[in-house]
Amino acid sequence: MIKFRFKLAALGALALTGTLALSSCGVSQDAADSASGGANSAVACTGTNDSSAAAPTKLTLALVPSGDAKKLVDTVKPLEDALTSRLGIPVTGVITADYQAAVEAIGANQAQIGMLPSLQMSQACDKYGAAPALQTVRKDKSSYAAQMFTNNPDKYCTDTPAEGPNGMLYCNGTASGNGSAGLDSVAKIKDATVAMLSPASPAGYIFPVAAMKAAGVAVEDVSPIKVTANDASVLAVYKGDAEVGFSYWDAREVVAKDNPDVGSKVVVFALTDEVPNDGVSISSKLSSDWQKKISDAMLDFADTPEGVKALTAIYQITGMKLADPESLRTTQEAARSIGLG
Known part of the structure; x- marks a missing residue:
């Protein structure tokens, strides 16, 4: 279990176990669906607010580790300090165990700000009216x-792996980082051992599994190794635990x-369609x-x-912009294409 550096024991216990009671949430599913047109509506959810809410005296920011959680704990302090200074009230960060715990923390008003992946931003809006305020820029x-x-x-490579701008090896036209590329090689994954994140992860599961499905490969056709973070997926292949x-x-x-040698031992061979960047969701219980x-x-x-x-130290973020809910x-559509969401 991840321990919090922050003094938020009550939130920590609930967020880490992911068992927040939905009955405690101030925005009902019906209210959120009414505001957004519903999770399956053609209208993108933009969130709600509470015009009668009193000004907060403190705020909690929920974050989810995309890599080493201990490193995230160490790097979030400058963000806490900056928001506290700009808003004039204490802002405290808390690390949740997974994506869904962060969504439920916002729903239960145990966190008012969440730095979430794209799917969870939509879910927080659809379920609890949380406004998708910002998206990150990298x-x-x-x-x-x-x-x-x-x-x-x-x-998996149909050409000779070559160094990209970062000195690491790529093949099948993947060096630019712009999707999609190399998808003709995805069918070769059948029967392989594959390191993947939880089904809540857009990059670590949803978009790659959707690409597998399009190539005629089901999750049942591979031997999955579940990992908890993106760097752990890379390490599993680097160490030979997964192909x-x-x-x-x-x-x-x-x-x-x-x-340092990971870029030569682990070669990128395919890129999925583009995934919307993660961002910042803000509670509907605020004005x-x-x-x-x-x-x-x-x-x-x-x-x-x-x-x-x-922000680069936290999530490799180089900027932020207003969110595009549409x-x-x-990500929601990709999730639904593989039976999720």
Whole structure:
């Protein structure tokens, strides 16, 4: 169990177990569906607010580890301090065990701000009216490709692996990081041992499994190794525990800090369709004024050199922009295509 550095024992116990009582949520499913048109509506959910809500005296920010949780604990402090300074009230970060725990923490008003993947931003909006306020930017992009990589390039590469701009090996046209590419090789995954994240992960499961399905390969056709983070997926392939792995592009760069040869031993051979970037969701239990204050504070911090440094350390974020709720539906559609959501 992940322990919190922060003094939030009550939230920690609930968020880590993922057993938040839905009956405690202030925004009902019916209310959220009414505001958004419903989870399956053609209208993207934009969230709700509470015009009668009193000004908060403190705020909790929920984060989910995409890599080493202990490192995330160490790197979130500058963001806490920046938001506290800009908003004039204490803002405390808490690390949840998984994506869904963060969504339920927002639903139960145990967290008012969540840094969530695209699917969970939509879910938090559909279920609890949480406003999808911001999306992250990385290298001037607000979307990314999920990648498939291997320690057996002779099987999956139709050309000779070559170094990309970061010095790591790519094949099948994947060096740009722009999806899609190399999908003709996905059918070769059948019968392989594959490292994948939980079904809640867009890059570590949803988009790669959707690509597998399109190539005629079901999850039942492979031997899955469940991992808890993107860097763990890379490490599983690096160490030979799996032949293929899934992650965001390019999670090898995180692993390379401790394993410099990962870029030569693990080769990216396929990229999925583009995945909408993660972002910031804000509780519907706040007034619209406070939702905007929080959004503005995050945008302001992200536009400073110290903000870029802090956010890069947390989630490799180089900027933030106002969210595009419609783009978030791409992940929902991919999830539904494989029977999720």
